[in-house]
Amino acid sequence: MGHSAAVWDSKIATENVKDWNGIDQIVLRNPHGASARVSLHGGQVISWRNDRGEELLFTSSKANGKAPKPMQGGIPICFPQFGSCGSLEQHGFARKKIWIVDQDPPSLPANDSNRKSFIDLLLKPSEEDLKFWPHSFELRLRVCLGMDGNLTLISRVRNIDGKPFSFSFAYHSYLSVSDISEVRIEGLETMDYFDNLCHKERFTEQGDAITFESEFDRVYLSSPNCVAVLDHERKRTYVLRKEGLPDVVVWNPWDKKSKAMADLGDDEYRQMICVDGAVIEKPISLKPGEEWKGRLEIVVVPSSFCSEDL
Known part of the structure; x- marks a missing residue:
């Protein structure tokens, strides 16, 4: 399978493997031992490991990822909708489809490409998809693993239809934490949010940080482009930086819902804890030939780092 890949010391930084269902996966590696599996x-x-492995x-221990069921965990791509409404299944169909390696990807800036291991994927609608969502599109995804171990996802949606369409989108990121009761999220203070546990009613965040003691399902609207997820026990912080993704979903099912899943x-x-860079409140509208781009970078830093440094 031919694809672009960064190279160090003549070692290819990407590797093709197959999962237990025979579906292709691409493993990205950097020279320090960090890896990502797509x-x-x-x-x-479906996996992102730091240089200590x-x-x-x-990822749930009960996830089998058997197509067409998506795997519970990792970073599913929610497109062309987040949540459920209309005739489309919950979170759209992109996360259930088999993508292909993009043979004609947009080029990386020269100063970028030699510092990243990356893969470009492409999704186009099938005849079946067009019955439920009658719009022709190209959805491109670039997954990059940086020399510093940072994970970056860049999505582009192009309208190749003869008419406009609109969509919502989310990187439904499942972050691994020591214990949800030890986690707090900074960067969403004073933001308005829709509470999906209260009929999507709109509220304003009052706390100086988000902490968890029960089921949580909110969409924070027009939020800052940098959000920090602090895990006290592991003394590490995930910093999410986003572009083109104004909203942030924060979700944890808690005990009752978990037992039902x-x-x-x-x-x-x-x-x-799921913390998603997303476009939900105001869907993206594209005219024929137009393209939208959304970018999410996740960085892991020691927890001495705090939101004042964002």
């Missing part, structure tokens, strides 16, 4: 099923990042993304262990809600 499945062509859903264009989904520690897994930074949560077939592909999540009863207590696994404790080891995860």
Whole structure:
């Protein structure tokens, strides 16, 4: 399978493997030992490890990822909708489709390409997709692993239809944490949010940080482009930087909902928090030939780092 890949010391920084269902995966590596694994099923990042081999993304022990069911964990791509409404299935169809390696990707800036291991994937609608969502599009995804171990996802949606269409989008990022009760999120103070546990009613965040003691399902609107997820026990902080993604979803199912979910262990809600860069409140509208771009970078830093440094 031919694709662009960064090279160091004549070692290819990408590797092709197959999962237990025979679906292609691409493993990105940097010279320091960090890695990211991307499945062509859903264009989904299913693993991201730091240079010590520690897994930074949560995946359920009950996830089998058998197509067409998406894997519970990692970073599913929600397109052309987030949530459920109309005739489309929840979170759209992109996360259930088999993507292809993009043979004609947009080029990386010269000063960028030699510092990253990356893969370019492409999704176009099938005849079946067009029955449910009758719009021709190209959805491109670039997954980059930096020399510093940072993970970057860049998506481009191009309208190749003869008429306008609109869509919502999210990187549904499952972050691995020590214990949800030890986690706090900074950067969303004073933001308005829709509470999906209160009929999507609109509220304003009052706390100086978000902490967790029960089920949590909110969409923070027009939020800052930098959000920090602090894990006290592991003394590490995830910093999410985003462009073209105005909203942030924060979700944890807690105990009752976890027990009702077939592909999540009863207590696994404790080891995860979903913090998504997203476009939900005001969907993106594209005229024929127009393109939208959204970018999410996730960095992991020691927890001495705090939001004043953002």
